[in-house]
Structure formats: C-alpha cells, structure tokens
Amino acid sequence: MENIVIIGNGIAGVSAARHIRKLSDKRIIIVSAETDYFFSRTALMYVYMGHMKFDHIQPYENWFWEKNRIELVRAYVNKVDTNKKQLLLDGSRALNYDKLIIATGSKPNKFGWPGQDLHGVQGLYSKQDLDLLEVNAPNKDVCKRAVIVGGGLIGIELAEMLRSRDIPVTFLVRESSFWNGVLPEGESQLINEHIKEHHIDLRLSTNLKEIVSDDNGKVKSVIIDETGEELACDMVGLTAGVTPNIDFLKDSGIELGRGVKVNRFLETNVSDVYAIGDCAEQHEAIGNRRPIEAVWYTGRMMGETVAQTICGNKLEYKPGHWFNSAKFLDIEYQTYGWVFGARGQKDYEEQFHWRHSSEKVCVTVSFHKETNLFLGINTFGIRMRHEIFDRWLTEERDVDYVMEHLTDANFDPEFYKQYEKEIVSKFNSDFNKSIQTKKKSLKRIFQLK
C-alpha cells in the first residue's frame, strides 16, 4: 500500500488527506508540530476574544481521523531526505514516504528590526502565537499598551482582538492609507475611519525604527522612524505579512524560491514530492494571481487538486475566478474578480465607486475602459452571492448588465436595506447612462427554466 505523508495539518494538507481518502485506500499520515488536530487558522482570533473555545474551531470531531484512517503524528520535521524518501522527526525518529506533500504554511515576516526577537514581541499565525499572546497580553493591566506593526489583514485582526480586552492599541501602518496596496482609495479611507471609531490609535505613513528592551530583555517601547517618537508599550505585534515556512527544506535538494517551487501540477523538481497551500510558489503566476497565494481558499483548492494527481488522475491546478473575503472589525468585505488598488491598477481598468452617505457601506466595480467588460467588484457592508458573480465573470458580462441585475447578486439577510437603486443611480450619473435596475428574480438566480 502506498504511503502518503503530508507535512502540515492546515486546510491545504487536510483537504489533500480527505480527498485522497475519498478516492483511494492509500495509507495517509499527517505530521504536524503545531497541534494534534486540524483547526481553522482564520478563527484563532475568536478564541482570544472569547467568542469560541479552541475546541470549537476544530471543524471535525476527534474521532473523525481514526474513522477515516488518517493517521496523525505530532512531531517536528527536521529534515527531508529525498534520496532515501525519508523524514527525520524530532531529531530522532525516521518516517518513510512513497509520496510526500509539503503543506507547511507560513510564518510571520520579520524585516530585521532592532529588537524584533525581544520578549513581548510576536507575530500572529500559529496556535503557539495565540498561546503566547495570552502571556504577553492577557489583560489591560499586564499589557498597558500594544503596538502593532504592519497594516494588513492580520494586523487589523490583532488590533480587534486586543481591543476586545480593552487594551490600548497603536497601529503603525507604512502605507498612507490602510491596505491601499490592495484596496482602492475610497474603501481604504472607509476602513481608516472605522479603525478610529474603534478607538485604535492608527498611525498612517509610519514606520518602525526599533524596539527598545528593558533590563530583562523584554520590550519597553518602540521608536518611530519618521518622528523619533518613543512609545511605551508592553507588547509588539509584528504583522507585516507572512513568508513560506520552509527553512527545514534548505538542503533537501527541493528547489526553493521564496516558497517551494512547483509547476502547475503542484509537483516540485523532485519526483513524488508535492507542495500545496501557503508554502507553494508557482514558477509563473497564474493570471492576475500572485505566485504565492497565502489564502484559505487556494490552500483548499490545491489540496483537492493534488489529491486527484496522487490518486492517478493527473490534474493541473487551475483556480477559477478570484474571490476572497475578510472582516475589518465590524465591516465585512467580499471581492469577486479583480479590483485593484491605486498601485496595481491596470491601464485598461476603470473603476466606479459608491459610498453610502452615512453608513459604513461601499462598493467598487471595476470594468474595462473600452469594452465595458465587467472585471470585478469589492463590497463593504453588503454581502454578495458568489455563484452569481462567478457566473457573470464566466459569461463575460459587461458592466451595464451587472448594474441592471445587481439585485440578483445581493446576499444580505432578509429585510435588510437595499442599496442597489442608489448605487445604479450614481453609476448612471458618473458615466452618463440610464440603466434601470431589474427586480430580483429567483428564476434568474437559480437558473430555473
């Protein structure tokens, strides 16, 4: 029986394991140094906030693994010997494989800031980071102020977490506006305002110069690069992005870039070794995607794809239309297709932006300047139906069609206020058009004959 070993029990590794089990009878072993059981990484924040206990963020009950004959090994992989097809676990044990899937995810970036390894300085990625946060910032008496460095998704989550325990937070963001490398200006602005509503001390265009130690090697303060200002704090969160977690592969002969280099079949340069999820790096980016996609959904899709390949049905990783979502404090964000921030905006891309006059709700639609082709949509405070936008993108609808049928795409709970009329009327006045919104049609949404 073929021996499949998966390093990493995150969404990518576990999706691969589940699908290999569905398709075959192979022996499956998952090795993880982080936790005994799979958990939802994106939900770690809710454990600190008290919304859930750690048990709740484990999607499967503990009997699931044995029942499905997926063996779980709690160990750290020190080395991969691709010639002997062997892993070295915890510096002592050896584990043989016939096929190896590397799904080790990421680790927080550290950019060589002075003091970045002091006590009280941490990232937020793993279960261990969460446990460490309970030590560094259990409450506002132990942690009188926290400083977060890096304005991305993890940074704002960490800020929300700390605020849930009333800990004062200073949020240092290098960019001139929150996450504006990704978000268009209007949206980024809306989030800036919302961050301040939550009493977070947001400092834009601000860089960290150094982290200052007290006499015990613990963080005492940070110094800001631009102004030289020194901010006293008890905890520093480093959330300036993540990097593939692949140090243990250095001398394995597996080709590495920033991540593990893979082709479209998710194969590495060494036969029978695959890499998926956050740690995989495509030789060439797929479409508008990045070569390394550290996103929950892509991890899952790669896991499903590699399972097919391993079970004898060699399959290319061919992700469909891009989508993603996040929540910024109280504001939900969804995106379908491509809408770029100012920095990445394509020269053919035209954007339409609408924002509600008083509520924190806005929409940006992006379309082709010449052909009017619908390219993508970002929504804040409105939920949209994934299936509908996926369909419209596949059918290559133009932006007028999208505006006309926008009500079909709304996925907000029943009785919610509808904004489509306002949105379309602004679109009409911005682009001198006279589109009328159609009434929501279940027939169209569910494609009934």
Added chain:
Amino acid sequence: MSNYDRSMALTGQPPTTLSRNQKIATLIGLAGLAVILLAAFNNSFPNKGLWLSISLAAISTGIIWFSWDAYSNKEPGIKNDGVWFKSISSKGFWGWIAGIALTSFYIILYFYPEYLGLVAKGDNKGVIGLFDPLSRLLSGNPASQWFVYGTLYTVAILAFGIKFMWKYRHNRYERIRTMSVMFFQTGFAFIIPELMARLNGSSVLNGGSLPYYDLKNMWPLNYYNFEGYRIKGFLSSGDIGFALLIFGVATIFIISPILTYKYGKRWYCSWVCGCGGLAETAGDSFRQLSDKTVKAWKVERWVVHSVVVFVTLMTTAVVYSYLGTDTSKYWLTKSTFLIGVAALLTTVFTLVMIFKREQLQQDAKYGAIGYLVIILALIGIHFFSGEGNVFLFKSETLRKSYSFLIGSIFSGVIGTGFYPIFGNRVWCRFGCPMAAILGFQQRLFSKFRITTNGGQCISCGNCSTYCEMGIDVRAYAQKGENIVRSSCVGCGICSAVCPRGVLKLENGPLEGRIDSNQVLLGNDVDLMSLVNKK
C-alpha cells in the same frame, strides 16, 4: 495535548467585570426580585398593586439599563466578546447557580404552587396574592400560579427582547423577528386569553364559558387542546366557541403546513411561539451551550420523534374516551375516529415513502416503519379485543403521564430550568412534538433553506457554536452545501455571526434546494465534476 493549551486558563483575564452602571442596574433588578421573594415569605404588602408595579418595573429597568450600558457605547456589530470567559454563559459557577435557581422555581411552580401562596378557597397569599390586582384588572378573577408565571414570562420576553434588539441592532431580520415574538407573547399569550375570560357566561357565548385559549398555541404543543372539558367549553360557547374549535383543528392540519411550506418552521418557532420567544430573548446568552456532537444529534432524533408518537397516542386515547358509539347521535364515534387516525397516519407514511424515500436516512425509515406498526397494532388489538382500554392503558393514565413527563418535567423543569447548562433550546430540540412535526414538513415539503455562499466558508465555527439547535452548520457550509435540517428554527444567528457572509436564510425554489453536490466555486469546472463523482 500540549501544555500550551493550559495557558488559557492560567493567565487569560479578559474584562469580565461589570461597569458601575451595570452594578447599579443589577441592584435595581435584584431589588425588584426581592419584592417578589419577600412576598413569597408571606410578607403581606399593604398596597399590592403598587408594590407589584414597583417590582416589575424594577426588574425591567434593571435588565434594560444593564443591556443599554453593555451595547450603547459600542459600534453596531457582533457582540460575543468574552462569552466563553464569563461564568454565567460558559457553564461556570454562576451558570450552575442560575440553573439550579430556575429549576427550583419550576418545580415549585408545577408541583407545589401552595408555596407560592395559592389558596384554593379564599384569598391568595404570598406571591400569587401579590399578582391578584393585575389579574383582576385583566380577567376579573384572582391570580393563579399560571398567571404569575405568564406575567413574569411576558416581562422576561419584553425586557430581554429589548436587550436582544440592541445587541443585534445592525441586523433587521433579528430586530423584526424579535418584535414579532414580543408582540405574540404580550398580545396572544398574555392579554387576549385574559380578556376572553371576561366574556365567559355572557350572551356572546350563549352563556357558555371558553377554556383558556392562547390562539397561537396549537396542538400538539398544547397537547390538552382536545380534552373533554375543553371540547365541552368550546361547544357550549355558541358560534365563537365552535369557530375556535375549528380553528384549533385547522392550525395543525391546514394553516401550519401552508406557512411551513412557504417559510419553513421559523414562521412559528422563532417568530410566534412562546417557548421560542423566551429562548430567543432571555435564553440568548446560553445559545452557545447546545451540544453539537453527532451523538447528540442521534439522541435528538429518537427522543423528539418518540414524543410525537407519545402525544399522538395520548390524544387519540383521550378523544376516544369521550366519544360515543351511536352514529345516530353524532357522526364521529369511537370506531370511526380510530379508523380515521389510522388512515391518516398510513396515508402520510405511504406518501412520504413513495415520494420522499430517497431523502430519508436508513434508520429514519426503520424508525418510521417501526412506529407506524406499533400504532396500527395497538389500534388493531383494540378492535379485535373488543371494549376495553385503548392502547393498553387507561386514557387518563396516558394523559397524566404525558402531562407530567413531557408537559411539566421536559418543557419546564429541564427545558427552561437548564438553559444555563444545556443551552436555550433543549425543549425545542429534544422534546417539542410541534417542532418535530413542523421540522418533518420543513425537511420534506418546504421552500426554506439556508443557502451557503459558494466557496467563501473558512470553517471558523461561529455558525455551529452559536446555533442554539446544535446543528453543525459548518459541516455543511465548508462543503458548499445548503443547510436543510428539520431542527432548524430559522433564528438567523448563524448568518449574523458569520464573518464572511456565507449564510443566508431564504425561501426559494424546491429545485436544487437539497444539493448534496459540492459546489465550491473557485475551482475550475473539471475538478468540481471529479470531486462530485461518488
């Protein structure tokens, strides 16, 4: 597990303390309760009406002020911070204290009302005496333990309803739904029946007197609706009484199937029902305590459907007991009634097995067959053995045991008393025969479903954790499947707490409603067809 896991308990000290305003609010609320407690110790208040008003006002003020302080200075959004750190909402010390206090209250209420001051002949004393002025104002009669309970129940739904609406002020579905349960509790369950009692003996009712009737409370939730004394009451009260009797039959056989087909059982369970109303308002803080394991689900299915069988047998026996045998006097006789019941159950069973067979799990089929055989056999035994006790026991024995085991112990003592331990929907999930019947309709004959939004689920678990019915919502959502479950009461909280906008309660076409195919969008079409190959 690693020893890291313990750090949570050792050092986690989130802000679980009360603010100054909340302390004062608690004090006021407790003062209101203290008045009732003093009354319970037979402290006779001089001006009962005044003291009752003071007490109820203080309780409401306490609850409302407390919630105002908790939510008013925060941005609209999900307010679950610290839920699992607070002892009251995480089965800690205060949770157990509250559970024990509530349970004791129910035991006294159901079995020892004399300790509350009920006096059969003469003036009420104690707590019940305190409520006399309000009862006289509404119905003209002195209070009973049920009037006391009804009043406190209504106050709880109203005050905690306001709390719930503040908590979810960003969510219109939740606000409107809560207004609905507040309205139905106050109007239909509390005021209208009391006012109806004023009509008793009047010429409008031909001098008859109607049984106490909460119009929204339908059989089998009010399992007593077709008992002999009530039928007599209805029939003695002229056209109005007769209309109410017809309405009672229509609610279960005509009105509820239609509404459930269109909207799912939520139209009742989380918009109208009093039990649901209390669970959604006063019980909201405990919704996360429901058990989500597969094991709990297996127990739930057997227990709740057994209650349906029990209530069916019991009601049949009770109705049978007061029917006559002479067709010339009244068309409905003992035997026609029994044959009718057998025919109805067989028809429903046959139709389901023919048209919906593939939607039932194997053990559900066996269960259904088993129970049908038992019911038919009991009816058969009765016919072939001649006169005697229908269903082996005296109808009165059946009625009494049902009323004791299900009506009192299950729905009251365990159902509500154990809110802080088992969650707020224990009764609705494991015990309510009404919920089971509506759930059966919802699963097989309804447009309602919770739609999963393509591939957006991140398996975080908020939906499952906050599902009061113990449905593992995430198990469906992470596969891209719609959630079509008979137990879902449509409270909408899974959709509210979802951080990624994945879940939507909606009434849509039957076609494609139960889609066991994984439609995780984001993958290309080839992969999806492979993944779906069984």
